[in-house]
Amino acid sequence: MSAKSGRIEKSMLNVLTGLFGQLLSFVMSFVIRTVFIKVLGEVYLGLNGLFTNILSVLNLTELGLGTAIVIELYKTVANEDEEKTNQYLQLYRKAYFFIGVLILLAGLIMMPFLDKFVNDKETIELINYRLVFLMYLFNTVFSYFFFAYREAILMANQQEYKMRIISYVFKFLEMILQIITLFIFKSIYVYLAIPLVLGCVSTIVKGVMIAKWFPYILEKPKGKLSKEEIKTTAKNVYSVALYKISGTVINSTDNIILSSYISIILTGIYSNYVILTSALNTIISKIFSSFTASLGNLNVDAGDDIEKKYSIFKTISFLNFWVYGYVSVCMFVLFDPFISIWVGEEFIMNKPTEIAIVANFLIAGLQEAIGTHRAAYGLFYKGRYRPVFSVVLNIALSILFVKIMPAEYGVVAVLLGTMISNIAVSWWFDGYLVHKYAFNMKPWKYYITYWIRFGFISLLCFAFNYVCSLIQLSGVMAFVVYFVICTLGINLLFIALFFKTDEFKYLYDNGMRLIKHH
Known part of the structure; x- marks a missing residue:
C-alpha cells in the first residue's frame, strides 16, 4: 500500500x-x-x-x-x-x-x-x-x-x-x-x-x-x-492553551450574558437550539479533525511540495463547504418543525434569531478546513495572541449589542457579537497564517472563495425554505418531507454544479477506491 x-x-x-x-x-x-x-x-x-x-x-x-x-x-x-x-x-x-x-x-x-x-x-x-x-x-x-x-x-x-x-x-x-x-x-x-x-x-x-x-x-x-526540543514543546503547549481557554470562554459566555442581561427564560429557550447546533457541530468537527493526523503526516512526507499540500487543502475545503452547506440549509428549514415536535411550538424562536443562529454556525463552520490545517501544521505559537483578542472583542461586542437592541432580539445581539469578532479577528488571521506558513502564498483567493460560498449557501437557505413553505404540512410529516427535499435537492445540486471540479473528482475517485478495496 x-x-x-x-x-x-x-x-x-x-x-x-x-x-x-x-x-x-x-x-x-x-x-x-x-x-x-x-x-x-x-x-x-x-x-x-x-x-x-x-x-x-x-x-x-x-x-x-x-x-x-x-x-x-x-x-x-x-x-x-x-x-x-x-x-x-x-x-x-x-x-x-x-x-x-x-x-x-x-x-x-x-x-x-x-x-x-x-x-x-x-x-x-x-x-x-x-x-x-x-x-x-x-x-x-x-x-x-x-x-x-x-x-x-x-x-x-x-x-x-x-x-x-x-x-x-x-x-x-x-x-x-x-x-x-x-x-x-x-x-x-x-x-x-x-x-x-x-x-x-x-x-x-x-x-x-x-x-x-x-x-x-x-x-x-x-x-x-534536548533543552531546545523541550522549549519548543513548551511553546506549543502555551499556544494551544490560549486556543483552548478562549474556546471554552467563548462557548460559555453567550448563555451567561443572556441570563445576566435579558432573562433566564430566553436562555432556556435558546438552549434547545444550542443543543441541536452543538450536536451537529461536534459530529461534523469530528469528521474534519480525523484528517489532522494524516495532514501532519503529509506535511512531513511532502516536504517542499507546496502544490501537493495546497491541492489537499482545496479538497478538504470543498468537502467542508458541501457538508456545512447541506447542514445549514437543513437547520434553517427544519428548525421550526423539529422544535415543534420535540418541545412544542411555544419554544420556537423568531425568524431573525434563527437566521442569526444558522449564520453563526455557517461562518464558523466554513473555517473548519483552515482550523484543521492550523492544528496539523502546528501553527499555534505563531498565532498565539489571536484567541485573546477574539475573546475580548466577542464579550465586549455581545454586551454592547445586548444593551442597545430590543430584549426579544437578545440572542441575535449576542450572536452578532460572536460573528463580528470571529470575522474581525479569527477568520482573516487564521486564513493568512495557514496560507503564509503552510503554502507560502497570499490568502486573497481563500478570502474571496469563502464569501462566495457563504453567499451561495445563504441563498439556498432562503430558496429551500420558500419551496418547503409552499407545501402546507405540519408535525412529523412536515419534518420528514422537508428533510427529504433538502437532502435530495442540496446534494444533487452540488453534484450537478461541481462534478467537473478537481476537488469533486478527487473525493469521488478515492471514495470508489476505498469501496472496491473493501
Whole structure:
C-alpha cells in the first residue's frame, strides 16, 4: 500500500469511527439522562451537571499538552525515529502524572467548599454529595496515572480508530450496566462505580494493546530530549492553551450574558437550539479533525511540495463547504418543525434569531478546513495572541449589542457579537497564517472563495425554505418531507454544479477506491 493510499484509508477509518462514536455518544447520553431523571430525580441530575462542570474546568490543566506532543510525533513517526518518539512519550508520561496529581489535589482542596456552589443546601445534605464528588474526581484522574499518554502514538500514526473501537465496546457495556443497576439499586454510588471500574479497565486494555502494536515504546530511551526540543514543546503547549481557554470562554459566555442581561427564560429557550447546533457541530468537527493526523503526516512526507499540500487543502475545503452547506440549509428549514415536535411550538424562536443562529454556525463552520490545517501544521505559537483578542472583542461586542437592541432580539445581539469578532479577528488571521506558513502564498483567493460560498449557501437557505413553505404540512410529516427535499435537492445540486471540479473528482475517485478495496 502506498503512503498516499494508506493515508487516505486511515483518514476515512478515523472519520467513520469518529462519526459513529459521536452518534453513539449522543444516543447513549439521551437514554442515560432519561433513565437518570426518572429513577434518581433532578437533585442528582443537578449535582451531575455541577460536578461535571467543575471537573471540566480542572481538566483545563492539561491545556493542550497532548496536541503539542502529537505535533512533534508526526515528525518522529514519519522519520521512523523510534528513539526520539520514545523520548517524547516519556516526557508526556511524566507530565501527565504531574497533571493528574494537580487535578487530584485541586479536587481534594475543593471538597470542603462544595456546598458553596449549591443554593439548596438542605436538599443536598440528604445525600453524601462529597462522596459523589470524590467518585467523579477519581474517574477523571485515573487515566492520567496509567497509560493514557500512549494514545498519542496512535494519533501520530493515524490509527485513532483502533483506540475508538475499544472505547466504544466499554462505553456500550457501561451504558447497559448503568441502566440495569439504576432500576435495580436506585443508587448513584453504584451508578458512578460502573464507569470508575470500566474506565480503569478500558485505560489498561488500551495501554496494553498499544504496547502490543508498538512494542518499542516499552523500551527505555537511551537519551533525553534536548533543552531546545523541550522549549519548543513548551511553546506549543502555551499556544494551544490560549486556543483552548478562549474556546471554552467563548462557548460559555453567550448563555451567561443572556441570563445576566435579558432573562433566564430566553436562555432556556435558546438552549434547545444550542443543543441541536452543538450536536451537529461536534459530529461534523469530528469528521474534519480525523484528517489532522494524516495532514501532519503529509506535511512531513511532502516536504517542499507546496502544490501537493495546497491541492489537499482545496479538497478538504470543498468537502467542508458541501457538508456545512447541506447542514445549514437543513437547520434553517427544519428548525421550526423539529422544535415543534420535540418541545412544542411555544419554544420556537423568531425568524431573525434563527437566521442569526444558522449564520453563526455557517461562518464558523466554513473555517473548519483552515482550523484543521492550523492544528496539523502546528501553527499555534505563531498565532498565539489571536484567541485573546477574539475573546475580548466577542464579550465586549455581545454586551454592547445586548444593551442597545430590543430584549426579544437578545440572542441575535449576542450572536452578532460572536460573528463580528470571529470575522474581525479569527477568520482573516487564521486564513493568512495557514496560507503564509503552510503554502507560502497570499490568502486573497481563500478570502474571496469563502464569501462566495457563504453567499451561495445563504441563498439556498432562503430558496429551500420558500419551496418547503409552499407545501402546507405540519408535525412529523412536515419534518420528514422537508428533510427529504433538502437532502435530495442540496446534494444533487452540488453534484450537478461541481462534478467537473478537481476537488469533486478527487473525493469521488478515492471514495470508489476505498469501496472496491473493501
